[in-house]
Amino acid sequence: MKIVEIKAYPTSFPVPSGGPRLGIGQAVKRDAVVVKVVTEDGIVGWGESHHGRAHTAVAKLIETTLSSLILGMDAADVSGVWAKIYKFQLGSHGMGAATALAMSGIDMALWDIRGKAAGWPLYRLLGGSARPIPAYAGGVALGYQPPEQLVEEARPHVEAGYRAVKLRVGDTVRDDIARMEAVRKAFGGDLTILTDANTGYRVDDVRRVMPAMDALDIGWLEEPFPAHDHFSYVQAKGFGRTPLAAGENHYTRFEFTRVLEDRVITVWQPDLSKCGGITEALRIAAMASAYKIPVHPHSSMTGINQAASIHFLAAIDNGGYFEADVSKGNKFRDELCSEPWRIGTDGCVRPLEKPGIGVEMDEGFLQAHPAIEGPGYV
Ligand SMILES: [Mg+2]
Numbered sequence: 001m002k003i004v005e006i007k008a009y010p011t012s013f014p015v016p017s018g019g020p021r022l023g024i025g026q027a028v029k030r031d032a033v034v035v036k037v038v039t040e041d042g043i044v045g046w047g048e049s050h051h052g053r054a055h056t057a058v059a060k061l062i063e064t065t066l067s068s069l070i071l072g073m074d075a076a077d078v079s080g081v082w083a084k085i086y087k088f089q090l091g092s093h094g095m096g097a098a099t100a101l102a103m104s105g106i107d108m109a110l111w112d113i114r115g116k117a118a119g120w121p122l123y124r125l126l127g128g129s130a131r132p133i134p135a136y137a138g139g140v141a142l143g144y145q146p147p148e149q150l151v152e153e154a155r156p157h158v159e160a161g162y163r164a165v166k167l168r169v170g171d172t173v174r175d176d177i178a179r180m181e182a183v184r185k186a187f188g189g190d191l192t193i194l195t196d197a198n199t200g201y202r203v204d205d206v207r208r209v210m211p212a213m214d215a216l217d218i219g220w221l222e223e224p225f226p227a228h229d230h231f232s233y234v235q236a237k238g239f240g241r242t243p244l245a246a247g248e249n250h251y252t253r254f255e256f257t258r259v260l261e262d263r264v265i266t267v268w269q270p271d272l273s274k275c276g277g278i279t280e281a282l283r284i285a286a287m288a289s290a291y292k293i294p295v296h297p298h299s300s301m302t303g304i305n306q307a308a309s310i311h312f313l314a315a316i317d318n319g320g321y322f323e324a325d326v327s328k329g330n331k332f333r334d335e336l337c338s339e340p341w342r343i344g345t346d347g348c349v350r351p352l353e354k355p356g357i358g359v360e361m362d363e364g365f366l367q368a369h370p371a372i373e374g375p376g377y378v
Pocket of ligand 1: 198
């Protein structure tokens with residue numbers, strides 16, 4: 001089980017017609033970092049590091065500094081690998097995002113190896129069961145567009161079984177309210193409507209939008225502000241009863257301690273490819289569980305992360321929704337690997353049954369889709 005090889009593949013594909021417009025801009029390409037770890041006895045594990053808008057740099061960090069730290073370690077020793085990276089990188093050089101992103105993909109690959117070595121699907125290794133996991137229609141989708149078009153984009157998802165959708169807000173407050181009202185009117189009170197501002201709001205915007213969100217029974221308002229903007233979150237707390245959600249840009253359990261202390265963000269969304277991996281997401285979920293805080297993990301780009309997120313949800317006691325990436329033409333979900341999940345008519349997904357994370361990888365895809373430099377959103 002000794003780790004003998006660590007490879008990181010930065011990969012991209014263009015979105016020629018332009019993707020939906022969100023609070024972080026308009027998607028022009030999609031990026032990902034795929035991590036491959038090989039053991040001495042030939043077990044291959046796959047993981048994903050979120051690209052962090054610096055996919056080639058994240059891949060380089062994995063193949064240089066982090067790789068030199070952990071080559072030769074026992075692949076089953078996920079806590080030991082985590083502790084070593086913490087000692088030499090996170091602890092001693094600060095909680096910068098790059099190391100957390102890079103180590104997340106390695107940790108995910110090690111869990112894939114652990115499952116394959118044991119012959120168990122990941123959810124079982126984590127102590128869970130193959131239970132149905134409710135999913136919402138999210139990902140890079142349902143963005144800023146006229147309300148009628150937004151309703152038509154949402155319709156096939158609702159018809160496919162989704163009982164929850166996530167709309168993008170953080171545009172003008174007036175347009176945001178018009179979009180939320182249109183979707184509520186079109187689909188009625190049984191549809192759960194979630195919202196994500198992608199840090200696009202100011203404090204005053206939240207003061208103005210919150211009465212409408214309360215009246216429309218919005219499930220949560222995600223990331224009105226940047227993750228580090230603690231003071232704005234505290235100010236926004238009293239504006240209404242719609243829960244504030246965040247976590248996809250909080251790195252490691254140490255950054256979630258402040259979230260806990262502030263008692264403002266009551267829906268947690270760690271991303272398994274950002275927060276420090278599955279090992280760290282389990283710790284974050286346990287912290288949240290003690291305070292009865294639900295965990296709805298943010299999904300990254302590839303089917304590897306998405307399948308792993310479902311295993312994770314099937315194994316924690318405070319898990320909520322799976323974020324189903326319903327973006328059109330995501331090759332990292334549809335072509336890079338075998339089918340990571342499928343929505344059921346009950347609005348739920350189920351964890352895969354093959355050992356490990358359970359997706360088969362097409363390595364030819366990685367050769368055919370090398371990294372494209374530059375920003376993914378403009
Ligand atoms: Mg988000």
